[in-house]
Amino acid sequence: EAGVTQFPSHSVIEKGQTVTLRCDPISGHDNLYWYRRVMGKEIKFLLHFVKESKQDESGMPNNRFLAERTGGTYSTLKVQPAELEDSGVYFCASSQSRGQGYYEQYFGPGTRLTVT
Amino acid sequence: KQEVTQIPAALSVPEGENLVLNCSFTDSAIYNLQWFRQDPGKGLTSLLLIQSSQREQTSGRLNASLDKSSGRSTLYIAASQPGDSATYLCAVRVKNYGQNFVFGPGTRLSVLP
Numbered sequence: 001e002a003g004v005t006q007f008p009s010h011s012v013i014e015k016g017q018t019v020t021l022r023c024d025p026i027s028g029h030d031n032l033y034w035y036r037r038v039m040g041k042e043i044k045f046l047l048h049f050v051k052e053s054k055q056d057e058s059g060m061p062n063n064r065f066l067a068e069r070t071g072g073t074y075s076t077l078k079v080q081p082a083e084l085e086d087s088g089v090y091f092c093a094s095s096q097s098r099g100q101g102y103y104e105q106y107f108g109p110g111t112r113l114t115v116t
Numbered sequence: 117k118q119e120v121t122q123i124p125a126a127l128s129v130p131e132g133e134n135l136v137l138n139c140s141f142t143d144s145a146i147y148n149l150q151w152f153r154q155d156p157g158k159g160l161t162s163l164l165l166i167q168s169s170q171r172e173q174t175s176g177r178l179n180a181s182l183d184k185s186s187g188r189s190t191l192y193i194a195a196s197q198p199g200d201s202a203t204y205l206c207a208v209r210v211k212n213y214g215q216n217f218v219f220g221p222g223t224r225l226s227v228l229p
Binding site for chain 1: 160207216219
């Protein structure tokens with residue numbers, strides 16, 4: 001069974017440009033999460049999808065970040081326009097959905113975003 | 117607000133030693149706690165998941181315990197090997213803020229041959 005995949009693995013863009021990160025969860029996993037780690041900090045939650053619906057987006061830093069999950073399969077996270085402080089590693093995770101929070105989250109390898 | 121801390125921040129041990137990594141959290145209202153390892157430049161690999169109703173979980177040379185009332189978890193690694201060198205993260209699945217994880221800062225482990 002394929003794990004969570006993310007694309008690209010690394011992206012370098014200039015301040016003010018737009019970048020779109022993609023996450024493909026494990027097949028059949030209704031829950032999809034985005035997290036990020038900025039330099040020297042802990043991994044922080046961004047948002048949570050259940051199928052195509054945003055269950056919790058309390059961690060999104062500002063309106064320059066837009067996440068979508070059309071059709072409840074893969075998800076994209078767009079940053080527009082990118083700022084220097086957006087640099088970091090963006091992780092995606094997925095889990096099964098039955099009951100409240102009992103299931104293990106499986107993480108992808110992350111996308112390293114560098115904004116210059 | 118849930119806060120997770122990990123002690124020590126870094127640890128260096130000779131091969132073969134048994135070691136303990138500590139994780140503390142401030143709010144006991146959790147669904148579960150998960151330990152991960154992260155190798156440089158890589159993603160997170162899940163090691164052990166402990167549900168809030170459980171006291172411990174074991175996998176091979178790893179044993180994780182959970183004391184929810186005191187807000188603590190430990191990860192015990194037996195007979196450490198150089199391949200265990202990585203950053204170890206603990207994360208709690210909180211009840212009061214949705215179903216997301218709150219991560220600790222990690223413990224960077226080096227096992228010397």
